[in-house]
Amino acid sequence: MIVLFTDFGLAGPYTGQVLAVLQREAPAVPAVSLFADAPAGMPKPSAYLLAAYAAWFPPGAVFLAVVDPGVGGPRGALIAEADGRCYVGPDNGLFELLLRRSATQRCWEIAWQPPALSASFHGRDLFAPVAARLAIGQAASRLGKPVAPMRKPSWPDDLAEIVYIDHYGNAMTGLRGAAVPAAARVAGVAPAATFSAVAEGEAFWYVNSNGLVEIAVNRGRADRVLGLAVGTPVSIA
Amino acid sequence: MIVLFTDFGLAGPYTGQVLAVLQREAPAVPAVSLFADAPAGMPKPSAYLLAAYAAWFPPGAVFLAVVDPGVGGPRGALIAEADGRCYVGPDNGLFELLLRRSATQRCWEIAWQPPALSASFHGRDLFAPVAARLAIGQAASRLGKPVAPMRKPSWPDDLAEIVYIDHYGNAMTGLRGAAVPAAARVAGVAPAATFSAVAEGEAFWYVNSNGLVEIAVNRGRADRVLGLAVGTPVSIA
């Protein structure tokens, strides 16, 4: 399976063109979009989101992961293999957390060259064909050269910021559940086991189904009620 | 075919994870998303929408229908079979109208248990695997125990409220065409056969392609022009 993690949006032309490339190059491999609305142009919060959600997929999955504000500039192009999953995308820190958390990891700078490479859409022209080739069984070592990826040692293991606002207005942090004491207040709100455990309109935090600390309001939008957006710092107290 | 009717949104992680589960459990069965923006956390308007749109699909379709504000609480988990179609989702009234309108119906409380069940995402962990199993031919009777579902006798047969605002700003009601006299005014506006039958900027109502009374503005957004939102009551006069 090829899993898309991007900031492309779904409705516009980018995801569709990428899916067309994958269909052409790896027609027998199913492709699903996991996130098409990762924080736009922001590899740092995206890295925490990707690490949390990629872990849910079984080994063997190939991730096409593109949050790429530096496209067309000098940033590298990476294949990463970590704990049996493959990742293809820009070398800008997007893979920092999943590399840091994995037991095994190897990286390659992409050497494969497409017949035509646009300046602004490497997702379509470079990363998608490489992901398709990996998904049909080509070895990473044939598509790239071993490389030490850009690392971001200053990024914390868990990020006390909002990294994603979901369709309901729930606000995901870059904190894993284990990083927060069970009774702590996060962004000023107390924990609860689930939505129906608090009154309507009440805010709470919980550990979501992919292990991230998430702030929600029962039958309301936490982003509006609490004024949260991607990048908002959250206190733990 | 597996048909998704949810309030998950498409771009975020929920629909993608559900599609990944369906792909893994029923790889030969195509899945399409009918609604990913059903009224968020509102089973009542969603029930009128689901009943109107499910009827368009041929018998044999399996609906994964999840609008589930009570997830993690005591609400039941249901398989419903009605007029040859199967529905999997929370037992919270979401299936009330389609059950009421069907000639034949049987329901089962889901007994099948997943290896791991999160508190907040039964769509992925419980309902999707069950829908996949039904779609590949497992009998509902092997996945659950016969049950009388929660019924909502106080909900009317047709709902004089807005139940959905579409991408164009058209406002669907929970009223079927036959429930409204052909010459009546709905929400203050007169009927017309189609968009081009009224002047630009003019509001009208018509029976949409799935049988619901819908309020629209030719080359405009009815939601903004008339101040309509999900839950807005509509008059019939």
Next chain:
Amino acid sequence: MIVLFTDFGLAGPYTGQVLAVLQREAPAVPAVSLFADAPAGMPKPSAYLLAAYAAWFPPGAVFLAVVDPGVGGPRGALIAEADGRCYVGPDNGLFELLLRRSATQRCWEIAWQPPALSASFHGRDLFAPVAARLAIGQAASRLGKPVAPMRKPSWPDDLAEIVYIDHYGNAMTGLRGAAVPAAARVAGVAPAATFSAVAEGEAFWYVNSNGLVEIAVNRGRADRVLGLAVGTPVSIA
């Protein structure tokens, strides 16, 4: 491959019903949505967008292209074949630019009739079944009668207006790169090779990966910074 170019939106019921029809009528043909958010009800800007993006697909692709404000009225229903690609949709100018730019073109008025045709959703009831039939190899000449399509001679070869705002807030014009001098200012902004060539927050224009002149802001939203929307005229100076 069947490629969808519509203003239906993705989350609501329209794209899902169309995909269900395609799946039923042409189950072996993959379908991808290229645009689901073409300018709503606006065939003119959509025509420039379609011509630019369709050219990226290989010959043999079948486009289901529906931006159809006149649905239910007297406008025709068209199959167009141009440079080896097929297009199915309303005869309202949507195919004007791709016809004008193609070396070969033939058109047919659709004669095939569906068992049931709603007044408001020809995308589902008429255009999708016809696109599916073309995609599985039926001849256009068996589905329609040769016709001269509606032409729009007053529409320019390149349109100095915004035709699309993408997910990042970048604003695409209806101008192809060759229509603008390389050093010109477009909408008051200077050209740059790529995002990272300008300072953060700075606006520039470039030729995008499908050949259209596009106005962007490095790490910002050009639509908000410059007040651009679909239909905004752009100066070239």
